[in-house]
Amino acid sequence: MIDKSCIGVALFGAGRIGNIHAANLVRHPRAQLRYVVDVHQPSAEALAGKHGAKVATVEQVLADPAIGAVVIGSSTDTHADLIMRAAAAGKAIFCEKPVDLDVQRARFCAEAVRKAGVICMIGFQRRFDPTFAALKQRLDAGEIGTPEVLIVTSRDPAPPPAAYIAHSGGVFKDMLIHDFDIFRWILGGEAVSVHATGGCPNMPDVAAAGDISHAAVTLRTRDGALCQINTSRRAAYGYDQRFEVLGSKGLLQAGNVRPTEVVVWNDNVISSDKPEAFFLERYRSAYALEIEHFFDAVVNGTSVRTTIEDGIKALELAEVATQSWREGRAIECSI
Incomplete structure (x- = not known):
């Protein structure tokens, strides 16, 4: 059950877009950035240390019941796997575009999201x-x-x-x-x-x-x-x-x-x-506004403006x- 008063968040990806999302997450009143995950350990440690979070593995994040949402800003080849695993774990999902480079695999992701009944928003910040x-x-x-x-x-x-x-x-x-x-x-x-x-x-x-x-x-x-x-x-x-x-x-x-x-x-x-x-x-303002919209949807149980279906269509x-x-x-x- 997601604690909607303060949603624990894990961030996948500590690169350029990960840094942008991390800064917006820590400013959000109902989000708490708890974990940063990245294959490049020094980048993960630097970003986590900057915002008072911990470095973790994918398995640790998805097994933690205190994590209600994940933000995926890692490389494109990781998106589909992380979406499907996060959906199976019952986490709300925000993922940067594209869902995947393969259309059929992207459709598998959409089906996983539908079956899990979780929110999944794709980052079309424009x-x-x-x-x-x-x-x-x-x-x-x-x-x-x-x-x-x-x-x-x-x-x-x-x-x-x-x-x-x-x-x-x-x-x-x-x-x-x-x-x-x-x-x-x-x-x-x-x-x-x-x-x-x-x-x-x-x-x-x-x-x-x-x-x-x-x-x-x-x-x-x-x-x-x-x-x-x-x-x-x-x-x-x-x-x-x-x-x-x-x-x-x-x-x-x-x-x-x-x-x-x-x-x-x-x-x-x-x-x-x-x-x-x-x-x-x-798109500095747009990135902040899309994260705000994502958490509004998680808290209020409303639909997101940029769905995984939008990601597949594009x-x-x-x-x-x-x-x-x-x-x-x-x-x-x-x-």
């Missing part, structure tokens, strides 16, 4: 970004009528190491999975057609790892609404995250977030800050996009 969420509210209120076209720009400031790319699942599962979730969230429909193309201009290391650095994807819903996603693993000016929705009565835009909103006007130039450096800075779109790119053709689907 839905919790204040600007994106405000656009969605205004869209749902009918401000621009019926949405007809969604255009998403999603660019990283620099590519990750080639060793990471080789095991990432590819750009569609690694990067665009967030954008596929935005497509489903904003347009509120499922894709019946996916056409993806891409290349590696001036990035031989990415090509050598079997991936692409730049991609463009067009999706179409059953009612004819279109989405165009453009992405790049390199944008010299910073982390570029924005989208716009064209509706029957107007347009809504959600722009980048900058460190400050100061703008300089002089006789040479009008300038402002570049976009935030990367995802940890850009993964299915990534899989179809990968097929489309490899085969050089549009793929008809029903996702």
Whole structure:
């Protein structure tokens, strides 16, 4: 039985995202970070020591009745196993995207969660970004009528190491999975057609790892609404995250977030800050808000906004996009 006055939490993963989640967990009034688990012992010890937690094994965490929830921020290849084991142990689950790189294995996870009757939330933090969420509210209120076209720009400031790319699942599962979730969230429909193309201009290391650095994807819903996603693993000016929705009565835009909103006007130039450096800075508020939402659901027994089914749907779109790119053709689907 979960103690809802103060929920004991175990964190899997002591890397970049683990550090973000740990800081948000210790600030939450109804969460108590008790354990940190990571295969790299020094990282686990450093993060646990920083927040007054203990280092533990997976087995110790899942056997402890004082642990009511787990937060999974470890490497992608551990997600499915941890979800299924945590579900079997009756723990509420928050897991970073993706559920897994294999769609069928992700579906096994969903079935395990369903059978256990536990809460499982997938970390699509962009839905919790204040600007994106405000656009969605205004869209749902009918401000621009019926949405007809969604255009998403999603660019990283620099590519990750080639060793990471080789095991990432590819750009569609690694990067665009967030954008596929935005497509489903904003347009509120499922894709019946996916056409993806891409290349590696001036990035031989990415090509050598079997991936692409730049991609463009067009999706179409059953009612004819279109989405165009453009992405790049390199944008010299910073982390570029924005989208716009064209509706029957107007347009809504959600722009980048900058460190400050100061703008300089002089006789040479009008300038402002570049976009935030990367995802940890850009989505700082979103990460805190999604953890808050997760614990609200655990405490109140309510549904989460980003379910494991949402995770599977985005993964299915990534899989179809990968097929489309490899085969050089549009793929008809029903996702």
